Amino acid sequence: MKPVYAISENIISSLGFTASENADGLLSGTSGISIHQDTALYFNPVALSLVDTFQTEQRFEAILDNYKTEHKSGSYTRLEKMLILSIAGALQDISVRAGNPRLILILSTTKGNINLLEDRFTAKFDHKRIYLWALASVIRDFFGFANTPLIISNACISGVMALIKASRLLRSGKYDYAVVAGGDIATEFVISGFQSFQALSSEPCKPFDLNRKGLSLGEGCGTIVLSANPPDTGSTSILLAGGAVSNDANHISGPSRTGEELSMAINTAIRESGFVNRDVDYISAHGTATPFNDEMEAKAISLSRMNEVPVNSFKGYWGHTLGASGIMESAALIRSMKMNCLFRSAGYETPGVTETINVIQETTYKPVNTCLKTASGFGGCNAALVFQKT
């Protein structure tokens, strides 16, 4: 199968504005989730992982000079600034021209600029910016991307799906490059919604832990640039080797009770990659820390006979970043491969799922060559993606 390479990545989160800053943050083991009291977001304090707004503004002003745009900083929404910074960060050290006609932008987001529905923003931005295609247009115009962006809005699997679709587009020769970017912001809209589901934990979330009480929302952006050509440097290559998407066909908000549909996606992705399940040396799970998700995921991992494979969730560090999660977490998985480092699953202390799985408790250095990223979302969707290092 024609190889597809991941040649650059960026992460913007509570832990930093570059993939390196984030890797350092993950290494230090500190969670970016803290209790925030902001009445614009919610009346009570909430455990959230937020991106530093001041830094976002500063950094955005700094790159405005590099890009030929007539627009001032004030004409971009906060999410747009974050996405632009993320994409710029990923494009920075590679020789891919944004305007390349063989390049496609793929955008992954669940709610985009949804905060513009709030009364305080009505005067500031055109209502049209709420539409995801308008958001994509702003990003496209900033960089001068040649082609109509592909926008994937498929709940929390959007990011992994975007990477899978990008790899399929490159594999079939339709494009040579894909800039896959995902982003979502913390908003009153989303916080209130998850509260109505009683799904938020009052403290930083604890994926797979016995005492987990729900998820912690996060915001952030992730960008991964894919290429049909191997990277310039000629050293290690990271390949996207196989991917699959499935549906539980069970309930619109609760996951499958058996995990067999996620397991199906995992097996299909691994089969496509040419590997077998026991070749996988690390799983970056979805691990939202809700009682049901983690239980279902553990069942899926067990059904796929990967109980021994080291597994973690990055949500203990970044919270659940929704449309950004699949890309941010895949970027961290790529860093794990480059650094041969398995990051401990933040928030995990006591085994809390019925299947025995191997949750990473201490950050460890060991060879990491063949990895699996999984994701699940509202609507019963699941996605699995295999990464390979050569």
Place this chain on the structure above:
Amino acid sequence: MDNQITAYTYIGEGKVVVNKRLIFYQEKIATFAEFIRALYKQEQVSYPKFYKMDSLSKLGFISAELLLRNENPGRFKPGSLAVVLANSSSSLDTDLAHQDSIRNRSAYFPSPSVFVYTLANIVIGEICIRNGFKGENAFLVSEKFNPAQLQEYVSDLLDNGYAEACICGWVEILGNNFKAVMALVEKEGSGAVIKKEFAPLPFTEATLNDLMNVN
């Protein structure tokens, strides 16, 4: 072997067309809710969870019900029927309802049954639950109907073995303005149900465009 559209539905301008037959028509639409309820009852659809759905899901769900009614989707291997839908406004129709429920801090009652529908892909979830479809699925957003994008996405699934057949289309609603066009796409020779009134069409950008403008 080529991919072909073996069945389609069109809902728009008060008309409901299934495989070239006009099966329902309301000249003046008061509200979408009344329109879809009348269609649901006329077609004798029976699904208790229907009334819990938001407008987007009701629209997509009914389109799929009518599309698959005589198509025997059970002939496809489990997990091999994909669902790929797209629209322009994502879940904005329901987003507005959720925002209303939190606009006023003194009457702050966000509803989980509204919030869950603030994700456009839930309509795909409803179709999958109804039919037991466990395969590939995707929800895409574009400013206008993008037949090239949809045709590529679906063809890629069928041509590379990710799916044997696909339900694809455009499901858009905002307030009382709505339009849904859905097609069943499968490979030639896959045992499509033969219909007198509708012969399979080649699955191309052009035919998708034609279906969007059925009148």
Place this chain on the structure above:
Amino acid sequence: MDELIDKLKKEIIAQLNLEDISEGDINPDAPLFGEGLGLDSIDALELIVLLEKNYGIKIEDPKDGKKIFYSIRTMAEFITEHQKKA
């Protein structure tokens, strides 16, 4: 109690979008979940919203919901008890 039960029937039909069901169809002693009306996990959360919105009663632990929402009668009894305390 009967008045409250009738009121609750109307409110539940509205809050849970049970359009094809009429008040006459609902047996106040029948289980709301499982058989009976076949309500699901989202409906359970909606009932918590209903109690807060219409009766000002906040349920702190959703696990208490199982007992309180067993049937319309148990809901009515819970409401009556809480309104007495207020």
